[in-house]
Amino acid sequence: MSVIAEPPRESFRVDMLWNDARYRSTFIQIVALILVLTAVGWIVNNVVGNLARLGKDFNFAFLRAPASYDINQTLIAYTSQSTHARAALVGILNTLLIAVLGCAAATAIGVIAGVLRLSKNWIVARLMTVFVEGFRNVPLLIWILMVMAAVNESLPAPRAATPTLGGALVATNRGVYIPAPVWGDGSWFVVAAFLLSLVAIWFWRRHARLKQEATGEQSPVLAVGLALFFIPSLIVYFITGMPITLEYPELQGFNFRGGIFMRDSLVALWLALSFYTGAFIAENVRGGILSVSHGQTEAAFALGLRPNRTMQLIILPQALRVIIPPLISQYLNLTKNSSLAIAVGYMDVTATLGRITLNQTGRAMESILLLMVFYLCVSLTISSVMNWYNSRVKLVER
Amino acid sequence: MAAAPPHVAYVAERFYDDEAPPPSTVGFTAWLRENLFSSPLNSALTVISVTLLALYLPGLFQWAVTHSVWNASSLRECRAIMDASFGEGVRGACWAVINERFMQLIYGFYPSALRWRPNIAFVLLLIAMIPVLFETMRSLLWIAGGGLAIKAATTVVSLAQGDGFGPLQSPTTYFMVGALVLAYFFGGREHRRKWLILSALFPVIAYFLLWGGAFGLDRVPSSRFGGFLLTMIIGVTGIAASLPIGIALALGRRSDMVFIRSISVMFIEFIRGVPLITLLFVASTLLNYFLPPGTEFDLILRVLIMVTLFASAYMAEVVRGGLAALPKGQYEAADAMGLTYWQSMRLIILPQALKISIPGIVNTFIGLFKDTTLVAVIGLLDPLGLTNPIRADSNWNGIVWELYGFIGFVFFLFCWGMSQYSMFLERKLRAGDRR
CATH class of the missing domain: 1.10.1220 (Arc Repressor Mutant)
Structure with missing residues (x-):
């Protein structure tokens, strides 16, 4: 006959805090909490002491004071009489501008280079390898400075510059001029027609998909889509009497007037960031395409799909699942790297808030805090987009 | 009755040789x-x-090689030489600027009489790396021998120019001879532990070698440091320190303890969310606020701390990826064996997880090495920071491509070498997985 003995009840001893699994994790966490609180308290105490010693305080009132410095590239109205907050906003918009431009160009460069690196063409594949390895292994700052030097040293002065592409593009050593759209009366009709046709395309695609799923009949998605994309907008454009025109840059005196002026620093930063990030994206694209096993292609051919349908329906959906997460983190890297703008004098938020405002007001703590909060917001936004995508495309496993 | 033989049109009576394939x-x-x-x-x-x-x-070839000038004291002289020897108006690379400023690009403004100290620190770094990377000290024979060969070659040049045995009589030579002898006699596997002690002590030794201030070594202020010496200091410290911190953070992020996990997550996400430049601004303007009043803290040291923290957060994510990629069975098997947490990590989990993460780890190293150039933005004189004073010099005013090209090329060699080593390591380690 067996007796189930109660385990002897031990009384609590001090060494059980780190020897007994029941208490250990709580004990360690309490110790860590105390250590962290002590460290934070020590730092806060030091900061308070240092601020008091320097006769400073911690407030954000300086943001309302006039900035009294000029910004050479602004997307919104700004004068040197505007406030520091306005200057920071100008900087934020400039950062977002370079981020959007850079992401678009880097994606195009990366996809082309990544696909060409897999090409069967020997010389093209080698060239792309040289391009990718060259850009990936040399610091971005060197590329930015080199492109800036290339713009400043090798392009002609505005007076000697000749417009190319029928006057649409003027490249000078101070920057690049491109045509600017002029929005005349009634141009919002055209914009509205364009937006409506985008909605129509979406509905047409949905209709085509549902019809195919229900009956198996295919509808001409691409042709109708293209027609919807162009024709309604063009018709409205001509009916309303061509309200949107382009303003071309023209030489007046020593400089060009009119059109959109992209300053040398913007051009240099944009090109360098796009090629540098493009090289990384090329590797992601290549890895993504290689990750789809050859059996998938063969199976698709065995089912009788033609090569382009195979690419569209079998390879790309699977490759994109591998490509897009690192692609999004490259976008994040590009946005953070755009802070190197400071090296060529592009006025992004690091240059306005993090440097000039900081130096003029001496508010180092507040300025850097705001700067970091901005970048944290951007990166948290981007990474939540990535998490949403990841959870959407996650393989549903059996 | 015999049937008529079937009609046979053709019967091959012998084997034919293979036809040559069509020339196309x-x-x-x-x-x-x-x-x-x-x-x-x-x-x-x-x-x-x-x-x-x-x-x-x-x-490009003409510019860089055939029409280049290596010996001149100013850009004007370079152009005069090009005009004279390649024809009027022909422009090539004026590598003379690299030739003249080579020592500055390597050492910054480190006193020239004391340059043997960074040299020895560099050789010591190579020696300290060997027991970490390899089983025996055999490679040290090659390194010390190669270093001595370079020394001998410079001595031959110096003798030919009638300058005597100057290059041979430097502390670096004696040091390399010593290293060669030690490696020859104590290079075996059984002595690896003793060499590892040297590796562990290397940071202290290197600090005193580079900055001096003790053991009869003259003090060299941080403002004199620059060039690739500074790049190496920041890069190597960041690489060596970020790996253990990154592993600790990754383990913290996967820990069951809520508080430890949330602290790790907050730290990692914060550091990864902001650009390195803002952290460098913190180092240059804010860090003194966080320390007790009156603390004077060297700028290079502040930058080192920030760069290390930055790289650790990225390293933590790479290692976390490796930890997550391990099959759950490994964790459960380690628990079933009755191993404690640290035993299972040290003996079972980390060796496999780190092996999986090697490409990511090396990529982080490369990224860190490239990011050292950002210190130029806060005014440190790394190679890129040195280009400004050189370009501002009236002798070299207008020089652009040669400087950036040279610095970029050196960075390319380092980073490309690292990535090739990681591919080699991956192949070598994968060989163990084949069955």
């Missing part, structure tokens, strides 16, 4: 057809590439 499928033409002209699109791409190469490559 073998040899050079076939290779061309296969690799360059397999389709209209490919042919177009080939033509475009070849045209571009033919347009730009010869010019």
